[in-house]
Amino acid sequence: MSYFIELIINGALTGLMYSLVAIGFVLIYKSAGVPNLAQGAVVMTAAYVVWLLAALGLHIVVAIILGTVLMFGFGLLTERLLLRRMVGQPIIMIVMLTLGLEILLRGIGPGLLGAAPKSIDLGIGLSPIIIGDIFINRAYLVGGVVALALIGAALLFFQTRLGIKLRAVSDDHVSSWAVGISVERAVGISWGIAGMSAVAAGVLWGSVQGVDWTLSTLLFPAVAVAILGGIDSIWGVLIGGLLVGILGSVIPGYLDAIVGGGTRDVVTSLIILLTIMIRPYGILGREDIERI
Amino acid sequence: MKWIIQHLFAVTLVGAASFGVASAQEQPIKFGLLQDFTAVYTFVSGEYNQGQRDYLTLINQEGGVEGHKFEAIVRDTGNQPQRGIEAYNRAKEEGAILFDFLSTPVSRALVDSVLKDKVVMITPVHGRGDASDGEVFHYVFPTMATYWSQATVLAKYIEDHGGLEGKRIALVHIDSPFGREPLPVLQDLAAEKKFELKAFGYPSPGNEQSAVWSEVRRFRPDSVLIWGAGGGQPVSVREAIRNGIPAENIFSVVWLAETDAKNVGADIMKGVKRFEAVSTGTDTPILQRIKAKVIEPGLGAGDATHVGTSYYNIGVATMAVAVEAARNALKSEGAPLTGEKLKAGFEQIKDFSAEGLMPAITITAKDHQGGGAGRVSQWNGQAWEPVSDWGSAYQELVQKEITKGSQAFKEGK
Amino acid sequence: MFYRIAGVYHTRYDKARALWPVPADRWQITVVVIFALAAPFLLSDLYLGSYALPWLIWSAATLSLTLLMGLAGQLHFGFAAVMAIGAYTSIHLARFGVPFEFALLGAGIASAAIGALFGAAALRVKGLYLVMATLAMQYLVDWVINNVPAISGGAQATLRTPPSSFLLISLESLEVRYYLALAWAVLLAIFFMNVKRTSFGRALVAIRDKDFAAAVIGIDPFRYKLLAFFTSSFVGGVTGALLAFCYYRAVTPEQFGFNVSIQLVAMVLVGGLGSIIGGFLGAGFVLLIPIILTNLVSGLAASGFLTVSSNLLAHLPLMIYGALIIGFLVFEPLGLAKIYDNIRKYFLVWPFRHSRS
């Protein structure tokens, strides 16, 4: 029983760690309608940036703050230089563009800073929190709390006037222009915010596994989180993250021994697949309003 | 001016290959180091390749082997068989007679070509275990302990320090052919030595393993073998320690290096053990000479701080073996070298230890692994410290697997 | 001037619907075909085996995928898995002793059957969600191949192709394999062109453009979406088998991984969605550019033009490649085919500047 509970708790925390990555993905999708398959690579880039700043001798806190500013700029720049030119193109082109960006970032980060894994030390102790027979991962706990905070902040943000404008932009670019909303700026801001959230994800994941290109593979579970929760729903990031994390922990926890292989990613794929087949817009996503 | 135009022309023709060759009066001996610098193997390939090139530079600085210089053809394959094949064909056309792909998929895709083209492929510490059978894989040379031998060396260490019988041993591995590779040998061993073995696979690339380790903890293992590479390794070590497994009881495959220790935290990882095929540090004569003759004059192929790291030294050792083979070949078969002659040179290697850098290996026409020796070393907080002597273990079990695998390969023909 | 369309009259419906109504195009095709046929005599083994041959096979794969993505509008990010099914089916059949010709057929059928399952997702969703669904399916297929030794071939997960022959000609020689690949690519190109001008192709395009309007003129979206997946998976499966037998001569899971799917999509897009010439150009671009860049960069470095660390050197092609893909999408989203088309149109109306379409 305690095994089950431990799987659930650690799974939930892992899921929230995934939510950290997913929230950037959802933010960009929500305001720009762009599925940013480079978000994993952006997280990687953020981790490299923070690592670099820390390696230059800055205190880790300063490095994170400065990194957040830089990544906001990076997000703005990405929109400005790339996505702005893609407005009105079919979704497949935009998906491919983000994949191209992914390739580019995966070249730049490791290419300039070295491919061997780097470490980020946040000073989070390795010893677990022990409750009875249950071990809880301290780093994930921190990650979970940060994720919750980010989700909360995002929820509040979308109720503000700026947030409403961003949502309007996600609905219809041309009419947004027509009523004087600077679509470019709105989309740029959302990329900027996604870049900031990538710092949180990159630093926390980087402290757990080291900073190298594999950080970009976090995209896969993050996409599962986004799809399950509803690709444009901030609440969905929370619920999706918890579910993907828990299912991805509990099911392999019992199944792996039987199958004799790591089934977690199979669970993740099945989550994506089943969600799309049964309820494409996810648990909380909006059903597209379409009329013939 | 004309020179520049000619060269620019060559470049634009993508005949980049023919570059610089024209100027060399005598054909150097060419090794194709066509590795994955940008995808899965980035954690090792940088330092590894640097070591390889620095060693070749050293040999060239020292006048080559009987006057013959060495040249490394280095290309990125991105771990893609596709690009590996092209790079291989091109390097072959340029005259390379030895290849090191350091990538399981690329090596696999090219095994047949290598056998057919009669050029040497080395697969040090990473290649398929059954390629040790020189009578089937004529041109493939693992030259160092394969994963099977690594597993047995680690098991032997556990046996020597507390025994195996009745113990519980967990194999926590990345869920890929590489991760599963030690399983058959360990299973055989478990049956023979009567210990309980349980395998736990985590999905690649292994940056998240918490569920697996909850399970491992409940298995209450006496020792844990972690079988992964790159980013998954520090995660494994952390999770193991977090789940209350003493660092001393953690044993790793060859892929656990200084960077990983730094990543986990140099102090936290104190006590963790790993297999090593090549000694670490710069105390050995070859490394000293590299420092003096290559690094100090500024001829190094990369960051000087990498000199002496685990992966760097493995790279040096691979080339030491290869150059030794070339030396043998030149001596017995004469110049110019071909793949066939080089193969013969490899098979004459006897008790070669690269001046103490690695265990003495003896390669024969039958055994291309060279004995499968290695040792266990332990992280002491700053460096890897050997805790056992060079040696191999249970080679009869390994041999059984080798024969099984190579027979299957033969029948596949 | 260059394309003399004035003076070209069509007096019969099928003449007007011919593949190349403009004589200048016919000349171009003839020249290209002659070159393709003469390639083994013109190129060294390196270029024939490592460039021309894979280019043809990947072009065939691109055409298979663009039938689905370009014509039928169904996005597919798991096409490498479909090809993998073809490759594994053919190799197991061949090892079992089935003649190669039938192994190819079997590969097509197996891929088509499982590929149509992928299509089941398309009946529910489109666009981004279809991308995700096919990605997930790619992952599942990969997992099954990796985790079932009976499929992947045991611990080493490598299966080598047994010696085989096609129509009694042994596939041992590179030239034969080249011609087989050429024949398949040409057949697919012709098939694709014919699809485009027949009712089948029109039905697919109709579903892509407006599925409800297609239904109202009697096109069953369900049937034709599945048929599109079926057809494209069939040819994709055969192409996968050819890739295994003619090029790799062995099958390992990594040959058909997730990134291969992405590369295929890149080939389709860089070439130009739904275009035949784009299929060839796109495959060539995506396949050869990284290789050329790698050689170019190391060539430059070797001659001292480029003095950077070896790590950066290795990553430079990756960066340039990523930048090129981005550049294409940003500056010419319709791909290489559009660039070709623009040039052609320019000459079509030359010396005038504007045409209306």
Added chain:
Amino acid sequence: MMTLATSSSQPVLVCDNVSRWFQGVHALKNVSVSINSGEIFGLVGPNGSGKTTLVNAVTGFYPPQEGSIHFKGEKINGLKPHRIAERGIARTFQNVALFRGMSVLDNILLGRHIYMNPNPLASLFYWWWAKKEENKHRHKVEEVIDLLQLESVRDEHVDTIPLGLQKRVELARALSAEPQLLVLDEPMAGMNQEEKEYMVRFILDAQKALDLSVLIIEHHMDVVTAICDRILVLNNGSRIAEGPALEAIADPQVVEAYLGKARNAA
């Protein structure tokens, strides 16, 4: 095919007590209507009154939750849209629904889909198989092109021609399927007087030449009164008037709910 209809005022389409809800909104309330063979039947009413919903029910997009629809005596509610199309109902859409990636000719050829046998093998063996079929149907399509005077734009891409012509192409596509019932959803929306007149001319021509029954939704009341034999006026999903055009629009309920004081403003 053309011999079938004409025979006096036999009903082609009978809708019986059709109802349809959308997420709790009762969009169509027990509407019954029957359209006679050879008749032009108008469907009129304010926006959101359920006209398009009724048409969508007939053509199978939103099958009615209650009631039944019979076409030529056969029950068609519950059939998929493409099955209904095969039975001889063709329609056009309010917002032109042409296939933008194709030429005018290909669009109209698609109208012949139900008579063709499209399959990949036929395409592969074009010269021995598909070619004959393509040319046969091409002849048929050329007749429709001729009838609707689309010769000059035959080879143009549909999105490069003006909207008025696009609507005509859509009509041509519907006609080339040789339907017995043609459903037109606001064929004249967004047209100026000149284009309107053209459109009317073509609808009337087609109806006579091909002996069609026509169900037409239209806001231009001048057109409706001029060409429709009978009309049905809907409001809020239910029927408020039915009968010969001029009579029905004189109904005070219709004036109040729909026409307003300026009766023929449009």
Added chain:
Amino acid sequence: MTGLTLSNVEVIYDKVFLAIKGVSLEVAQGDVVALLGANGAGKSTTLKTISGLLGPERGLVTRGEISWEGKNILALGAPERVANGLVHVLEGRRVFGHLTPDENLVAAFRTGGSTGRLNELKEQVYTYFPRLKERYRSKAGYLSGGEQQMLAIGRALMTEPRLIMLDEPSLGLSPLLVEEIFAIIREINSSQGTSVLLVEQNAAAALEIVRHAYLIENGHIVMSGSADILKQNPDVQEFYLGGAGKVNYQDVKHYRRRKRWLA
């Protein structure tokens, strides 16, 4: 003070297709002007040129000048033009379907404006369109066509425009609703002094409310003048108003005389 002036504007789509070929027109301050013409004549393109929305459709102004209140605005982006008091109500009622009507209005309000002003403007819109207030909680995508058109106009009003451009406000609406919407347009013009540029198919209805009108065909302005004069023109009558009396649709001919736009 001068309002909007277009002189000799030329627009090319996709680098090849010449959509409007030298259009010149003028909207004086406080005026109500209609731009009439057939489909594809270039009316919508003209509006998009003025509001700066050609970009997404790969259109480009290749010649000419657009001046608004004495300033050439060609270099400005769409949002800047809105900030300068030009607003465009797009064809086809493109409201933000997933936002509530209230949020639709908020979204259109300028960044940095005071909350007081926002509420004031919202109140004003709700006075014009009380129906929107009733439905302020449901998603705009679920509103009826008429309500969406009202919301689109209301949303445009939130930008405090001095010139409002309406693209086919009557499209697909019932006569009753058309009447209602045109009445409101007239009221906005008279009570706030907002200039109106109206693009319409429905020439009869449009000529009822405007003072001036331009006729555009094939990308050229072929005729202009006061509404009354246009109404009298025989060609306008025949091709846009349906003749002096009623047309007998049963007898419409297939071939017609060519138009000669020589006013």
